Amino acid sequence: MLESNRIALEEHYKKLWDALERKVRPDCTKARVQLSKNGEKAVCYLNDGQEVWLNSRYNPSAEVERFMEDSVGLQEEAVVCFFGMANGMYVREIRQKAKHDPKVVVYEPSIDIFLQVIDHIDISDLLEDNKVLFAIEGLNEEEFQHFLYYHTQQHNRNNNQYIPLPKYAALFPAEYEMFARSIRDSVLRLQAQINTVSQHGEEILRNILMNTKYFKGCRNGKDFEHAFPEDLTAILVSAGPSLKKNIHLLKEAKGKALIAVVDRTIRPVLELGVVPDMIFTIDYLKDSKMFEVDGIAEIPFVSALATNYRTLDLVRPKNFIVDGADEIIFDKLFKKEGSEIWRVDGGGSVATTAIANLVAWGFKRIILIGQDLAMTGNVEHFGESQTAFDDSKISMSYVEGIEEEKVLTRQDFLAYIRWIERIAYNFRDVQFIDSTEGGARKKGTTVMPFREAIDRYLLKEYDVASYIEKVPRLFTERADEKMNDLFGAMRENMGKLKRRLKEGVTLCRQGIKILESGSIQFRELKSINDKIGKIDEYMLGLDEYSTLEKLTAGAEYDFSGDLFSDYDDDRKEAIRMYEKSQVLYEKIAEKIPVLLGIVDEAEKHLNAD
Numbered sequence: 001m002l003e004s005n006r007i008a009l010e011e012h013y014k015k016l017w018d019a020l021e022r023k024v025r026p027d028c029t030k031a032r033v034q035l036s037k038n039g040e041k042a043v044c045y046l047n048d049g050q051e052v053w054l055n056s057r058y059n060p061s062a063e064v065e066r067f068m069e070d071s072v073g074l075q076e077e078a079v080v081c082f083f084g085m086a087n088g089m090y091v092r093e094i095r096q097k098a099k100h101d102p103k104v105v106v107y108e109p110s111i112d113i114f115l116q117v118i119d120h121i122d123i124s125d126l127l128e129d130n131k132v133l134f135a136i137e138g139l140n141e142e143e144f145q146h147f148l149y150y151h152t153q154q155h156n157r158n159n160n161q162y163i164p165l166p167k168y169a170a171l172f173p174a175e176y177e178m179f180a181r182s183i184r185d186s187v188l189r190l191q192a193q194i195n196t197v198s199q200h201g202e203e204i205l206r207n208i209l210m211n212t213k214y215f216k217g218c219r220n221g222k223d224f225e226h227a228f229p230e231d232l233t234a235i236l237v238s239a240g241p242s243l244k245k246n247i248h249l250l251k252e253a254k255g256k257a258l259i260a261v262v263d264r265t266i267r268p269v270l271e272l273g274v275v276p277d278m279i280f281t282i283d284y285l286k287d288s289k290m291f292e293v294d295g296i297a298e299i300p301f302v303s304a305l306a307t308n309y310r311t312l313d314l315v316r317p318k319n320f321i322v323d324g325a326d327e328i329i330f331d332k333l334f335k336k337e338g339s340e341i342w343r344v345d346g347g348g349s350v351a352t353t354a355i356a357n358l359v360a361w362g363f364k365r366i367i368l369i370g371q372d373l374a375m376t377g378n379v380e381h382f383g384e385s386q387t388a389f390d391d392s393k394i395s396m397s398y399v400e401g402i403e404e405e406k407v408l409t410r411q412d413f414l415a416y417i418r419w420i421e422r423i424a425y426n427f428r429d430v431q432f433i434d435s436t437e438g439g440a441r442k443k444g445t446t447v448m449p450f451r452e453a454i455d456r457y458l459l460k461e462y463d464v465a466s467y468i469e470k471v472p473r474l475f476t477e478r479a480d481e482k483m484n485d486l487f488g489a490m491r492e493n494m495g496k497l498k499r500r501l502k503e504g505v506t507l508c509r510q511g512i513k514i515l516e517s518g519s520i521q522f523r524e525l526k527s528i529n530d531k532i533g534k535i536d537e538y539m540l541g542l543d544e545y546s547t548l549e550k551l552t553a554g555a556e557y558d559f560s561g562d563l564f565s566d567y568d569d570d571r572k573e574a575i576r577m578y579e580k581s582q583v584l585y586e587k588i589a590e591k592i593p594v595l596l597g598i599v600d601e602a603e604k605h606l607n608a609d
Contacts, residue, residue, distance in 0.1 A: 008127035084168035109175035210309035216479035240372025242438030372439025
């Protein structure tokens with residue numbers, strides 16, 4: 001390994017470096033680095049006895065320049081996702097020549113290729129570049145998912161590029177399918193997120209702030225990492241129709257695994273006489289009546305902060321576990337308690353959220369029951385006798401089944417199937433056992449009857465409750481006072497922001513007036529732009545801004561839709577941007593009183609009782 005690459009990896013890619021140190025190198029490799037005709041290093045791959053050159057064997061630089069010429073004009077804030085790295089020249093080309101300094105992620109499907117490159121080609125400049133991320137399949141491929149989650153956002157969704165390098169898709173078809181699927185899932189997640197917040201942002205925000213009442217003595221999902229023994233199995237009980245086939249076997253599993261249930265299954269599991277170890281719920285609109293069950297308050301309750309606050313008011317859980325939140329306002333609060341906000345890609349459903357948490361907590365075997373994600377017996381959920389499907393409202397399709405050749409599923413269920421498949425693919429050290437006994441097949445999981453899974457894996461007794469109790473509780477002192485201080489700071493900062501937004505509207509109008517007059521007053525316009533820049537910097541720097549965005553998502557969406565478009569007429573483009581900024585400032589200002597009204601509600605809710 002080149003010394004410069006080794007140093008860069010050790011410093012900037014600790015997880016990747018550790019994985020490389022544990023990796024046993026094969027005696028022979030399909031990849032090698034060779035000299036091209038012009039003396040540049042190129043990567044060659046042996047496929048079925050045939051040499052496949054991943055760079056030009058004659059002039060790699062010229063090939064890269066031609067291939068990337070349409071991508072170097074990327075708009076501002078764009079990201080580039082490469083499938084494959086070859087000799088690194090493609091990444092270097094985009095980083096050196098792109099106009100707006102894009103972020104880049106490289107998904108390399110072959111460990112062989114990566115090892116040969118770092119042994120023979122100096123890519124330390126790319127490894128040290130904080131705008132570039134390398135995700136290598138079999139070593140740190142999950143970093144690709146994290147990159148998509150955090151860097152493909154509303155404002156840049158139309159400007160990003162996803163580029164398979166020459167020959168790669170044909171050489172690695174299965175890996176490319178997963179790469180493309182991850183991107184599709186990311187786009188769908190983002191669109192669903194935009195739609196949800198645009199339509200229900202106020203209710204989501206109300207839930208988040210009202211649920212701070214239950215911070216007192218809570219536990220945080222983040223603190224459950226490695227809290228359980230590695231040999232402990234987790235069972236996730238979902239509400240698919242096939243649950244009727246094996247729910248009774250949970251009696252035998254109690255005390256031999258962590259039994260987690262989704263909200264819809266809590267009643268039938270308790271009626272069976274089994275007290276689950278955890279309940280998961282995330283729905284901001286879910287009917288609270290399903291939680292009207294005796295004894296539910298005693299069960300550890302894992303909940304997103306956006307969960308319907310009426311649910312928590314009904315349950316009043318004695319062991320509330322925070323599943324997570326995107327609210328920056330809570331970051332400092334939790335850090336002062338010695339913890340931190342838990343952010344995990346939950347996949348969009350309560351079951352996938354539970355899976356994501358169980359994986360992150362360190363479980364190496366997860367058994368799924370009731371995870372049909374299909375219309376088993378022409379019904380959607382356990383306990384239903386019939387479901388009427390309206391094809392005009394719900395998109396339906398057929399997928400491969402576990403017990404049947406094809407089963408009918410909904411479009412949202414299909415997204416959850418693909419999410420589970422991606423998680424199983426990314427976390428191959430975790431054994432996912434699908435004991436659903438019906439519904440859709442999920443690639444990457446092992447299909448096994450629940451009876452067999454119990455007999456094979458649930459052989460020891462565990463005191464599961466004791467592991468949960470060892471995780472420290474938070475906000476055990478002055479909890480209400482800390483929340484009241486938080487609300488007070490929100491009021492103060494929103495008052496300041498409203499004044500700054502009013503100033504921003506005035507500045508935008510001044511800029512438009514100057515430009516429409518036809519006389520370009522550069523000094524005045526520069527002064528206006530500098531002041532607007534400071535307003536934006538102040539607004540985006542506020543911890544409360546991500547909270548306010550729950551109410552302004554529609555306005556932000558409209559503003560960012562064509563934000564980074566280039567126009568030939570600079571004067572018209574400047575007027576357009578002033579007009580867009582003015583409208584955005586006005587719409588944000590209009591929502592501040594709404595936010596403060598919810599703060600008042602939450603404060604009264606906190607101090608009640």
